Amino acid sequence: MPNYRRPAFSPSPIFFTVCLADRSSTALLDHLDVLREAVRVVLRDRPFDILAWVVLPDHMHAVWRLPEADPNYSQRWGRIKARFSRDARRAGLVPPLSGPGTEARKGELGIWQPRFWEHHCRDERDLQTHIRYCWGNPVKHGLVVRPTDWAASSIHRDIRLGLVEPEWRSEAIEGAFGEAA
Structure with missing residues (x-):
């Protein structure tokens, strides 16, 4: 089994x-509502x-x-994934899985890839690039023309809060990750 090494606490996003x-x-x-509820529960317990x-x-x-006093993001993701999996199964929203590679892992019920990928932002520019990558990702995948056309994005919250212009377009990050967003 690989030995993944994660850095000690860093205040970086x-x-x-x-x-x-x-x-x-x-x-x-x-099942976005199930996912949102899983996130709400984890936020309540581990802000x-x-x-x-x-x-x-x-x-x-x-x-x-993450808060300095509780920087464990792996446990938070594990809880989000486990709660989503459990609640989706209980509601009959996700069918039971069978066959090779679908074995349940740590309460995730075979729905999720076993790990996740993380990147610790190095500075404010890196942080802003990754925030904008999130907003532009539905455009990158050809799901919408403009980031604001995608409902399941925090860009709408940030527009309401005045943190980003409503006209923001994904071209703003073109080339940031070696390809157009």
Whole structure:
């Protein structure tokens, strides 16, 4: 088994990518209310700041800032994934899985890829690039023309709060990750 080494606490925000095991699934969007409730419960029990979040059919990206007193993001993701899996199964929203590679792991019930990817933002520019990457990701995947056309994105909250212009377009991050957003 690989030995993943994660850094000790850093006050820097962290960018995450979390994927479903079945990359052809649309479960995250189909059951967005279940996901939102899972996040609400974890936020209540283990608070953190959500700087950006976007949910796509089979994966999601988020940027979090964690409290210094409780920086364990792995446990938070584990709880979000486990609660979503449990509640979706109980409601009959997600069918039981069978076959090779669908074994349940740590309460995730085989719905999720076992791990997630994280990037610790190095500075303010890196943070802003990753926030904008979240907003532009639905455009990158060809799901919408403008970031504001995608309902499952924190860009709407940030527009309401005056943190971003309503006309913001994903071209603002073109090339930031080696390709157009």
